[in-house]
Each structure stands twice: as structure tokens, then as C-alpha cells.
Amino acid sequence: MDYAKIADISELKGQAVVARRTVYVYQAPVRIWHWVNAxxxxxxxxxxxxxxxxxxxxxxxxSAHFxxxxxxxxxxxxxxxxxxxxxMRFIWTFVGNAASKQLFWVPLWKKNFWDGLLNEAKWYxxxxxxxxxxxxxxxxxHMMMFFVFTLGTVFMICTGFAMYSEGAGQDSLWAKAxxxxxxxxxxxQDVHTYHHLGLWVLCLFAAVHVYAAVREDIMSRQSMISSMISGERQFRDDKV
Amino acid sequence: MSATETFYDVIRRQGITRRNFTKFCSLTAASMGLGATGASQVAQALETNPRVPVIWMHGLECTCCSESFIRSAHPLVKDVVLSMISLDYDDTIMAAAGHQAEAILQETREKYKGKYILAVEGNPPLNEDGMFCIDGGRPFVERLKEMAADSMAVIAWGACASWGCVQAAKPNPTQATPIDKVITDKPIIKVPGCPPIAEVMTGVITFINTFGKLPALDRQGRPLMFYSQRIHDKCYRRPHFDAGQFVEEWDDENAKKGFCLYKMGCKGPTTYNACSTVRWNDGVSFPIQSGHGCIGCSEDGFWDKGPFYERLSTIHQFGIEANADKVGLVATAGVAAGIAVHAAVTAAGRIGVKHGKAPGPDASQDLSQGR
Structure with a gap:
């Protein structure tokens, strides 16, 4: 281990860790979108x-209130x-790297995917x-992202703009779209009810998403939360 | 009952002056929102177009549409029935009865093939081959199909004909079915409401009579001139909604002050109708003006979107008395509990694990299984 490269100005020396592989996975547009969306x-x-x-x-x-x-x-x-x-996030899937495409498709036909899914379920x-x-x-x-977040968001956008068009008027662009x-x-009234249920679905998604991100950040063999800030994913392995 | 007679011929025969006739045309044109030349168009049409033969049939219904219709003030229903249109058949208000009345149906079908308007109040129940509504000794659905086949267009009066209304509410034992699900090959104008506003009903008829064509319809088949905006959009209590001033209880001070009824379950924000502009009984009032929320009677399946006095609809799939918020809160509590337990189990498993210890087996081998 080449400690010489680490300028440790304090007396406190952390536990020795190993050098770790890092990949650049979340490109800037993905990260910006993620936090704006949040x-x-x-x-x-x-x-x-x-x-x-x-x-x-x-x-x-x-007249005194609004x-x-x-x-x-x-x-x-x-x-x-x-x-x-x-x-813009959707358009980015055509420009961005492989990870940027995951939000909009799920390789349900790949045996490898189901095998990994089973393993991940067992891990949880x-x-x-x-x-x-x-x-x-x-x-x-990946499955949660697509079926709950992506489809849920599309549903909320469609029903949301449909209700917005009711106020904007039947001749409006929103009504046409x-x-x-x-x-x-x-x-x-049904659209209102389903849109409101959608609120709860996405709210639960957010809760599970945050829990999983925090837990994986601690428990898994790779970085999570910082990856969505720096874009870099670090793998925690003994051997490189 | 000659169809070659025009509206103008009839009213002149009734002793109405030319001056009054032009006044009526101006008023009608104004009420339909037509432009500056509208009045002369109306006059031209009423002077030259033959009166439109109308057949008015009744299926499963309560006759509230007819009750509303006969209260029309602008135009007066007497003008519509006796002068503007040729109401050849309406078993509720016609003089003829029995076989005489039934004969008119066949006569109109043959004489005015493809030229008459079929106005339907109520709907046909389809269960048990339509036996839940027998009209003139036969299932109503058969007569409806028969008369619709030779008509120019069909007017679906009220929530029953347009959407199904109370008889189609869950569980709909008679399988009451709206007109547009039974008659699929004719233009259908839906004039929903339970009942529809009288002036809206006569306004639709006047339009067809005047222009010889159907009014512009929205996506749901409702005339845009009366159903393009929600009650909420033109409600005189809307400023209280935007301000955040609501009635919280039926007997509170806010109710007295006439604040917004949104929290009391008013369905104005989701209901397309002309109540807040045209109002009822010659413009006297409408439900919200009288202190009661809109129940959304002109909307699809409004009986099943209740309660009438709560903002959020009951969701029957989730059991008794559930709505989106209750379902959401229960689900959230469940997920939160799940997360807490899962986190606790995870934490328990971590006890005694030293940081920095290899988190996995040989990683390089394992990576190949992932991406």
C-alpha cells in the first residue's frame, strides 16, 4: 500500500482499506434529472x-387571500x-450510456435477469x-424502477395534464395532447381518484427507494448515494 | 302534423307578429352565443326549413327529463313543442294513446325515413333479453333499435340515456345500458344531467332545427356550447376556493357566508354542465347557490363516485368506506413498518461485523454475473 500518497495531516489514521475500482456510471444529465425530479x-x-x-x-x-x-x-x-x-431524461436514453437506458426497458426475456432478480430477492x-x-x-x-417509478410517473403525467387541461379549456394544447x-x-372524478392513488404509490416508492439506497450504501459491495452525486460507482472488493 | 309547414307559418297562424318573431330570433341567437348575423340566420331557417319531426321515446327512466323540459323558459317549451319542432310521438304528453299512438311510430318511420330525430329519455336494460322494460308489449330495446335505424340522429336525454344513471349503478341488476352502447351506427348527442337543464334541452333542439345539423360535440358526445366547462370554472363561489375559504361543517359560519363547498364534497370541479351559468327554473338558482354542493349528476356513473358529501371518492375494491387517502395511509403504515422491521433485522445481523472486512467473496469472479 502506497501510504506516501495520502497526505494525512492529522494524528488520526483510519483503518487500512484497500484500493478500490471505480466506474463512471451516472452521467451528469442523469444526476441533474434525479435531484430535480426528487x-x-x-x-x-x-x-x-x-x-x-x-x-x-x-x-x-x-380578495385578501390566494x-x-x-x-x-x-x-x-x-x-x-x-x-x-x-x-429530457427519456431523450437522454438515446444519447447516454447503457445505465441511462435502464429506466425505460427491462430485459424480461433474459435468463440472467431472472437469476439475478431471484438472488437479489434472497439478499433482501x-x-x-x-x-x-x-x-x-x-x-x-431495475424492475421496481420501470414498473413502479417509470410507469407510475407516465401515468401521473398523463392524468395530471389531462386534469390541467380541464382548467386550461377544451381548445388548449393540453386538451389536445x-x-x-x-x-x-x-x-x-375517477381521474382525480386514480391520480390521488398514484400520489401514494409514488410516495411509497420514494420511501422504499430511500431505504434501499441507504441500506445498500451500507450493506452492499458497492457505493450508492454518493454515486448519484459524483456519478462514480465504487466497488468494495479485497481483490482488484 | 305536416312536415312541410315551417315554424314561421305556425307562429303567424297563432297570431304572433313579425316583430315578435324577429325579437325571438335575436334572443335565441344571443342565447346560443351566435355572432352578429346569427339572428337573421335563425329567422331564415325558421322561415324556410320544414319543422323537424321528433320521436320522443321513454325507456328505464323517472321522467324527470320531461319534467325539466316542460319548464323551459327561453324558449318557452310551448313554442318548442307546438311550433318549432313537430313532436310526433311522446307517450307521456301526447293526446293519442294505445294503438293510435303506436301507429304514429310506424308512420313516421316510413314517411320521414332518415329525416327525423329520435329523442330517448331513459335507457334499455339488456338483461333477460330486455324484459325489465316492456313498452307497448315489447322489450324497449327492440323498439329503440327499430326507431333508431331510420332516424337522422339520436338525442340521449339525461344521465340515463347518456351514461346509465341510477339504474346502471352497481350492481346494475337489469344491465341498464346507455344509448351509445346499443345504437352504434347513428350520430348521438348526449345531453346528460339528472335531469338536464330545461334551456339546455330546448337549446339543443333549437340548434338542430335552426341549422339542420347537430351542434359541435366534445369527446364524450356532449354539445360543446353547454358542456365545455365545469361547474367549478364558472361558479360564483370560485373566488372563495382560490382564497382557501371553505365550508367545514353544514352549520358553520362559513356556510352562512357562502364559502366554497369543496370540502363538503362538491363535485363542481369534475362536472361538466351549464348550471353555474344557465341555472335552473328560469335562472332562479342552482344547487351551489342554494348552499348544497354539486353531486355531479351529469357525469358518468355519478352514483358510484360518492359519497356526495366527501371530497374523495370511495374505492369499493378496497372494502367498505375506503378512499384514496385511507388506502394510501394504510399502505404507507404497512411499508413503514416493513422498512423498520427490515432495517432492524439488517442491523441485528451487523452486530459484531468488523468494518473493513471483505464484504463479499471473490469479487472479480462475481462481477461477471452482473452487468
Whole structure:
């Protein structure tokens, strides 16, 4: 070990670790999208819940307040931002590296995928000692990402813009682009109900996502959280 | 009952002056939102177009559409029924009865093939070969198909004909089915509502009579001129909604002040109708103005989107009294508990593990199994 290269100015010397392999996996557009999306989702969860269950009624003149207006504005602004970034994220799959494509397809036909999925499930069920290493998502995460996050987000974008078009008017661009939602659910109340259920689905996704990221960061044989900040994934192995 | 007689002929015969006729045309044109030349177009049409023969049939229904229709003020229903259209058959309000009345149906079919309007109030139940609604000794569904076959277009009056309404609410034992699911080869105008607003009903008829064509329809087949906006969009209590001022209880101060009924389950934000603009009974009032939320009676399956007094709809698949929030909270609690237990088990497994110890087996071999 070449300690000479480490300028340790303190008396405290950490436990000796080994040199580790690092790969560049999450390119800048992916990372920027991830954190913008996380911020948007947070705003959307809170404002969305408040739209369905508004805060306590305000008194005085109506002209003195604009509470629901601001809540709805926050929801619409965050929704529009999220949708634009989601679109850009999708376009990036045609430009970016292999890991950037994982969000939009799942190799369900590959035996290797199912084998990895089973192993990862066992890892979460405490049935195997070590998880496998993956440059991008592990098969279980990959599956969750696509079927819950990606499809869920597409559903929320479509139903969200469809409801937005109701206020924007039937001649609006939004109505032309997303009015078809009302061909599937003729009653807007249903669209509201499903959109609201979608809030909870994505909220649960976020909870599981954060838990898994933190746990994997500690337990797995590779870095997690810092990877989404620096873009670099570090593998923790004894041998290189 | 000659169809060659025009509207103008009829009203002049009834002693209405030319001056009053032009006044009526101007008012009608204005109420339909037509441009500056609208009045003369209306006059031209009423002077030259033969009156449109209308057959009005009744399936499974409560006759509230008819009750509403006869209260039309602009135009007066008497003008519509006696002058503008040729209402050849409506078993509820016609003078003829029995075989005489039934004969009119066949006569109209033959004489005005492809030219008459079929207005349907109510819907046909399809279960047991349609035996739940017998009209003139035969299942209504058979008569409906028969009369629709030779019609120019079909008007589906009310929530029953448009969506199914109460008889189609779960579990829909008679399999009551909206008109557009039974008649698929004719243009259908849905005029939903339980009942629809009188002026909306007569307005649709006036439009067809005036222009000889159907009004522009939205995606759901409803006339855009009356159903393109939600109750919420034109509600006079909307400023209270935007401000965040809501009625919290039926007997609270806010209810007295006329705040927004959103929290009381008002379905105005999801209901397309003209109540907040046209209002009811010659513009006297409408539910929200009277202090009660909209129940969404012109929307698809509104009986199953309840409760009427709560913002979130009940989701029947998840059991009794569940809504999106209750389902979500239970799921969140479950997942949170799951995460907590999983984290605890994980932590327990880590006890005694020394940091820096090799986290896995021979890594280089294992990597090949991943990406």
C-alpha cells in the first residue's frame, strides 16, 4: 500500500482499506434529472395532498387571500418542471450510456435477469450472505424502477395534464395532447381518484427507494448515494 | 302534423307578429352565443326549413327529463313543442294513446325515413333479453333499435340515456345500458344531467332545427356550447376556493357566508354542465347557490363516485368506506413498518461485523454475473 500518497495531516489514521475500482456510471444529465425530479416530487406530494385536503378555512375577504391558488400553482409548476425533465431524461436514453437506458426497458426475456432478480430477492430476505455487484441497477431495483417509478410517473403525467387541461379549456394544447385520458375515464372524478392513488404509490416508492439506497450504501459491495452525486460507482472488493 | 309547414307559418297562424318573431330570433341567437348575423340566420331557417319531426321515446327512466323540459323558459317549451319542432310521438304528453299512438311510430318511420330525430329519455336494460322494460308489449330495446335505424340522429336525454344513471349503478341488476352502447351506427348527442337543464334541452333542439345539423360535440358526445366547462370554472363561489375559504361543517359560519363547498364534497370541479351559468327554473338558482354542493349528476356513473358529501371518492375494491387517502395511509403504515422491521433485522445481523472486512467473496469472479 502506497501510504506516501495520502497526505494525512492529522494524528488520526483510519483503518487500512484497500484500493478500490471505480466506474463512471451516472452521467451528469442523469444526476441533474434525479435531484430535480426528487425536488419536484416532494413539492408535488405536499401540494397534491393539500389540493385534495385543503388546510383549514381562512376568514376575512376572499380578495385578501390566494391560498389554494398558491398551492395549486406550486403543484402545476412542479408538475410542468417534472414533466419537462422526464422528457429530457427519456431523450437522454438515446444519447447516454447503457445505465441511462435502464429506466425505460427491462430485459424480461433474459435468463440472467431472472437469476439475478431471484438472488437479489434472497439478499433482501436475508437468505444469501452477499449481494452481487452491478454497474447500474440490480435486477430487483431495475424492475421496481420501470414498473413502479417509470410507469407510475407516465401515468401521473398523463392524468395530471389531462386534469390541467380541464382548467386550461377544451381548445388548449393540453386538451389536445392529453384529452384522450377522458376517453378511458369519462368521469373526471375517477381521474382525480386514480391520480390521488398514484400520489401514494409514488410516495411509497420514494420511501422504499430511500431505504434501499441507504441500506445498500451500507450493506452492499458497492457505493450508492454518493454515486448519484459524483456519478462514480465504487466497488468494495479485497481483490482488484 | 305536416312536415312541410315551417315554424314561421305556425307562429303567424297563432297570431304572433313579425316583430315578435324577429325579437325571438335575436334572443335565441344571443342565447346560443351566435355572432352578429346569427339572428337573421335563425329567422331564415325558421322561415324556410320544414319543422323537424321528433320521436320522443321513454325507456328505464323517472321522467324527470320531461319534467325539466316542460319548464323551459327561453324558449318557452310551448313554442318548442307546438311550433318549432313537430313532436310526433311522446307517450307521456301526447293526446293519442294505445294503438293510435303506436301507429304514429310506424308512420313516421316510413314517411320521414332518415329525416327525423329520435329523442330517448331513459335507457334499455339488456338483461333477460330486455324484459325489465316492456313498452307497448315489447322489450324497449327492440323498439329503440327499430326507431333508431331510420332516424337522422339520436338525442340521449339525461344521465340515463347518456351514461346509465341510477339504474346502471352497481350492481346494475337489469344491465341498464346507455344509448351509445346499443345504437352504434347513428350520430348521438348526449345531453346528460339528472335531469338536464330545461334551456339546455330546448337549446339543443333549437340548434338542430335552426341549422339542420347537430351542434359541435366534445369527446364524450356532449354539445360543446353547454358542456365545455365545469361547474367549478364558472361558479360564483370560485373566488372563495382560490382564497382557501371553505365550508367545514353544514352549520358553520362559513356556510352562512357562502364559502366554497369543496370540502363538503362538491363535485363542481369534475362536472361538466351549464348550471353555474344557465341555472335552473328560469335562472332562479342552482344547487351551489342554494348552499348544497354539486353531486355531479351529469357525469358518468355519478352514483358510484360518492359519497356526495366527501371530497374523495370511495374505492369499493378496497372494502367498505375506503378512499384514496385511507388506502394510501394504510399502505404507507404497512411499508413503514416493513422498512423498520427490515432495517432492524439488517442491523441485528451487523452486530459484531468488523468494518473493513471483505464484504463479499471473490469479487472479480462475481462481477461477471452482473452487468
Amino acid at each position: 425536488a419536484c416530487m416532494t413539492v408535488l406530494f405536499i401540494s397534491g395532498y393539500l389540493i385534495a385536503t385543503p388546510p383549514g378555512s381562512l376568514g376575512g375577504e376572499a 391560498q389554494m391558488g398558491y398551492i395549486r400553482f406550486a403543484h402545476f409548476a412542479a408538475g410542468q418542471t417534472m414533466a419537462v425533465f422526464f422528457l 430476505a436475508f437468505m444469501v450472505k452477499y449481494p452481487r455487484q452491478y454497474v447500474g441497477h440490480n435486477p430487483l431495483a 392529453f384529452g384522450w385520458v377522458f376517453s378511458i375515464f369519462p368521469n373526471s
